[in-house]
Amino acid sequence: MINKQLDYDRGFLEGLAFRNGRLGLAPGNGDVGTFFSRVFDSRESGTVWHRFLIDGGTQAGQGLALGFYSFETPELIARGEKTTVSDLIRNPEIPVREKKRLLRPYLRLSAGGTCDMLLHEVTGRYLVVCAELHRREADNSIGDMCLFFPKETWMRFLPGVYSRDRATADFTERYLSIFQSVYDDREREIRESAGLIHPSAVSRALLEELAGWYDLKDLYLWTDEKLRQLVLKAPELLLKRGTAAGLKEYLGLYLGTQPEIREDEGDRYGFLVLVPEEYIDDIREQRSLMRIIGHMKPAGMDVRLAALERRSRSGEEMRLGVNSRLEGTKADGRDV
Secondary structure: OEOOHHHHHOOEEEOEEEEOOEEEEOOOOOOEEEEEOOOEEOOOOOOEOOEEEEOOHHHOOOOEEEEEEEEOOOEEEEOOEEEEHHHHHHOOOOOHHHHHHHHHHHEEEEEEOOOEEEOOOOEOOEEEEEEEEEOOOOOOOEOOEEEEOOOOOHHHHOOHHHHOOHHHHHHHHHHHHHHHHHHHHHHHHHHOHHHHOOOOOOOHHHHHHHHHHOOOOOHHHOOHHHHHHHHHHHHHHHHHOOOHHHHHHHHHHHHOOOOEEEEOOOOOOEEEEEEEHHHOOOHHHHHHHHHHHHOOOOOOOEEEEEEEOOEOOOOOEOOEOOOEOOOEEEOOOOEO
């Protein structure tokens, strides 16, 4: 799998940049970009590589050219000197055109304009993938690249008579591979389907849809990261709705710090929420917090929101009732 910055750092990039999970042409670097992957090691001589799949986005491989180089040893002779395939690929002093010339004897397969290829003609323990992007009017960036090995075909499920003749067996194998690729893709989607509804992986739109399953409100007040944490903990948190413990945990997710909750001695049907003053600097923040509190507080109870200073002006630590007093906002917006 090639899908993160480290994967591209371990190979070689020229004229390309990895941004927002996709590889595309770098701004101001011409109309062509080239990527050489790191050297993949199957750890078995004579490996027949199976399939290469790439996320071509909406452009489905337009402007994309692929080349596959295979080797039985990690070393080769280049310019009369012995070197490793990895050193040759990553050497910034050797132009891309020269690298391709030196690697041409090891080129097993090349194609353009496709995002899904069978690699049954590619054999060898080591493999290098070369992807070349040409500028088009539309965005033709590419995403995740997946390499499958060793070769696996449905021929193994057929009686031996289908493998006797080499020519017909090759045709049958390729024909079955069309349906095998579709089947493998659907099987992988089913296996990874949990990730489509997991809060840590989904988009903001789907995340809000998941939050709706738990009847969570005012989602616009939550950042993406905090909302993901809320949805993850929602099943257990909603069991505590209407309790001091539940409200404290709920506000802890929203604020990023645990508030204090105390009974209001002046109101038997009310309670206090004590929050550090930096979290409610203006009236807008106070109103937003009061809306959040309203979704988890006990029904029929009044809430008073109070701001606490961390330290007094003299530098002393603030202690409620000793060197500080409460100044807050009721649910109706009145100061107290």
